[in-house]
Amino acid sequence: MSVQVVERAFRFCLDVSRAEIRTLERHCGAARWAFNFAHAQFLAQHTVFVQRKQSAAEGLSGRGGEGMLSDLTKAQRREVYRQAVAMVGAENRVLCAELKVVDQHRSRVTHKGKAFLEPGDVPAVGASRLELELYARRVELAALQQANPAEYTVAKRGELTRVRPVLLEMKQELAARGAYRPTSFDIQSIWRARRDLPRDAGGSPWWPEVAIGAFICGFDRAARAWQSWMDSAADRRAGARVGLPRYKRKGQCLDSFTLMNPRRAVIHLEDSRHLRLTGIGTLRLHQPARRLRRLLRAGVADLTSVTVNRSGDRWYVNIQTKVHQIIPAKPTARQRAAGLVAVDLGSNPLAVLSAPLDVCGGGTEIAARKPLIVQEKRLAHLQRAFTRTVKGSKRRHKAARRLGRVHAQIARQRSGFLHTVSKQLATRCAHIAIEDLDLMRLTASARGTVQEPGRNVKVTARFNRHLLDAGLAELRRQLAYKTTWYGSSLIVLDRGEATATKCSRCGERNPSSKVGSKRFTCPHCGLDVNRRVNAARSIYKAACQAASASVACGERDTQNALRDERPPRVGDGAGPSSLKRPPSPEATGGRPSSRVDRVTPAE
Numbered sequence: 001m002s003v004q005v006v007e008r009a010f011r012f013c014l015d016v017s018r019a020e021i022r023t024l025e026r027h028c029g030a031a032r033w034a035f036n037f038a039h040a041q042f043l044a045q046h047t048v049f050v051q052r053k054q055s056a057a058e059g060l061s062g063r064g065g066e067g068m069l070s071d072l073t074k075a076q077r078r079e080v081y082r083q084a085v086a087m088v089g090a091e092n093r094v095l096c097a098e099l100k101v102v103d104q105h106r107s108r109v110t111h112k113g114k115a116f117l118e119p120g121d122v123p124a125v126g127a128s129r130l131e132l133e134l135y136a137r138r139v140e141l142a143a144l145q146q147a148n149p150a151e152y153t154v155a156k157r158g159e160l161t162r163v164r165p166v167l168l169e170m171k172q173e174l175a176a177r178g179a180y181r182p183t184s185f186d187i188q189s190i191w192r193a194r195r196d197l198p199r200d201a202g203g204s205p206w207w208p209e210v211a212i213g214a215f216i217c218g219f220d221r222a223a224r225a226w227q228s229w230m231d232s233a234a235d236r237r238a239g240a241r242v243g244l245p246r247y248k249r250k251g252q253c254l255d256s257f258t259l260m261n262p263r264r265a266v267i268h269l270e271d272s273r274h275l276r277l278t279g280i281g282t283l284r285l286h287q288p289a290r291r292l293r294r295l296l297r298a299g300v301a302d303l304t305s306v307t308v309n310r311s312g313d314r315w316y317v318n319i320q321t322k323v324h325q326i327i328p329a330k331p332t333a334r335q336r337a338a339g340l341v342a343v344d345l346g347s348n349p350l351a352v353l354s355a356p357l358d359v360c361g362g363g364t365e366i367a368a369r370k371p372l373i374v375q376e377k378r379l380a381h382l383q384r385a386f387t388r389t390v391k392g393s394k395r396r397h398k399a400a401r402r403l404g405r406v407h408a409q410i411a412r413q414r415s416g417f418l419h420t421v422s423k424q425l426a427t428r429c430a431h432i433a434i435e436d437l438d439l440m441r442l443t444a445s446a447r448g449t450v451q452e453p454g455r456n457v458k459v460t461a462r463f464n465r466h467l468l469d470a471g472l473a474e475l476r477r478q479l480a481y482k483t484t485w486y487g488s489s490l491i492v493l494d495r496g497e498a499t500a501t502k503c504s505r506c507g508e509r510n511p512s513s514k515v516g517s518k519r520f521t522c523p524h525c526g527l528d529v530n531r532r533v534n535a536a537r538s539i540y541k542a543a544c545q546a547a548s549a550s551v552a553c554g555e556r557d558t559q560n561a562l563r564d565e566r567p568p569r570v571g572d573g574a575g576p577s578s579l580k581r582p583p584s585p586e587a588t589g590g591r592p593s594s595r596v597d598r599v600t601p602a603e
Contacts, residue, residue: 006325014316024310038222044176092179103167104120106167109159184219222245256310266279267319283317304322306318335428353536418478432491435539439467
């Protein structure tokens with residue numbers, strides 16, 4: 001066993017009074033205001049950058065205007081804009097050269113994480129006057145640190161006080177020209193310089209009434225939103241396309257804010273029922289936090305941050321911690337007895353196992369709860385009542401609260417059920433094999449266009465609703481980190497395995513097998529079985545074949561010099577495992593066994 005630092009979150013419902021609710025709403029409003037403030041800074045810089053890029057593209061096209069630029073083909077426009085972005089980027093690097101010199105000087109003077117100040121390399125011949133002056137100043141500070149540390153501390157503070165305003169002014173000037181994109185720390189510095197101004201001048205004179213962490217939370221969220229959008233546009237981010245960030249409006253966004261815990265000075269768990277947040281006060285927890293309190297008393301957990309949000313008509317607090325957790329070096333005896341279990345995920349049932357397992361009642365099937373489908377009629381009734389109200393009226397506000405309570409209840413039921421399933425799977429088998437499902441393609445809309453209308457739109461929409469209600473992506477995410485906690489491992493097969501159309505007995509494919517059919521019939525060997533059961537068995541066989549291939553290629557060894565079977569190491573910190581050779585199909589009647597070879601399936 002080994003001890004590792006694991007990030008774990010503890011979620012509690014708050015028992016708050018009306019006065020405390022107003023305080024929490026004020027902090028949520030501060031975080032929302034800070035997000036909009038930072039978003040305005042990012043948007044202004046991006047707008048100027050786009051204008052410069054457009055001007056460069058028009059100049060490169062040689063056709064004298066945007067209208068003529070639009071006459072180019074799509075490939076030609078893409079090439080022109082690529083060259084324009086490269087040209088603007090080169091100009092920005094030239095404009096930011098002086099800023100880079102000053103920022104490096106500030107970083108060296110701060111020398112965070114280092115005991116002594118390092119002046120750096122001597123500037124090259126032909127260096128700018130500014131670079132030479134800053135280097136000479138660092139040499140003086142380094143000599144003063146060796147001679148008189150007390151005077152050095154005062155001189156260092158004075159140097160940073162002189163440099164930081166100059167650096168901020170340079171960043172603002174370059175951002176106004178579209179040459180520099182400010183960071184979250186830059187936004188914080190800009191806000192601190194303007195926060196005492198009147199509201200009409202863009203200030204926030206009410207900032208002393210709110211914890212400073214609420215503003216920092218809004219700045220960080222805006223920076224992450226813009227970074228996610230840029231990564232998605234540059235194909236550096238997986239998943240669906242992320243749109244351009246927008247301004248947040250009260251009543252149309254999630255009420256939430258996050259407070260960090262630097263030097264353990266913000267978050268204090270007074271007892272199992274009370275949480276004290278600096279700047280807010282003491283909040284009572286609806287559920288006891290005995291487990292978290294025991295971890296804190298034992299010294300194996302540190303509070304890193306706390307997020308307060310509203311879901312429906314309830315307030316919740318999510319306490320993020322870093323826990324020194326014992327990670328098993330190998331699966332337990334119970335996990336080794338179960339061995340490898342293949343799981344075919346779907347909407348109804350939620351999962352079909354390749355072998356019986358004591359999970360959610362036992363058997364080979366895990367039924368789906370479908371909280372959204374169960375509440376569908378109630379949601380439709382509440383939605384119709386909401387649409388009949390007048391916008392801005394009290395009745396509309398009450399109808400929105402009733403609708404929000406039902407959606408929050410659905411989310412809680414789905415989350416609790418998925419956590420139960422994922423933990424039982426991770427703790428009761430050594431290896432879990434699943435298929436890499438393309439959920440974006442499976443849940444794509446079939447509506448089509450006016451020219452090419454879709455087919456079976458209602459049926460497809462109903463299928464998508466059931467599939468999304470199951471929460472398959474969330475279940476896979478939970479399995480990915482819980483298997484590393486409990487000594488098991490997760491095996492994700494490639495999308496090209498085609499387990500749904502492959503026979504689990506002979507391995508031949510049946511292209512005529514449809515997704516909506518309940519039975520799978522093999523035209524080669526005559527196997528007639530439930531389609532989901534056949535898919536689970538195919539996933540099981542594919543995982544075993546991948547494991548055998550990894551051993552044959554020399555990635556794992558299964559025996560030592562004494563020909564004693566040695567459990568190999570499994571990836572992702574799961575530790576060694578002990579798996580056995582599966583019996584022949586004749587001995588099991590064509591059914592897969594829960595035992596596999598003593599090899600580690602390749603992920």
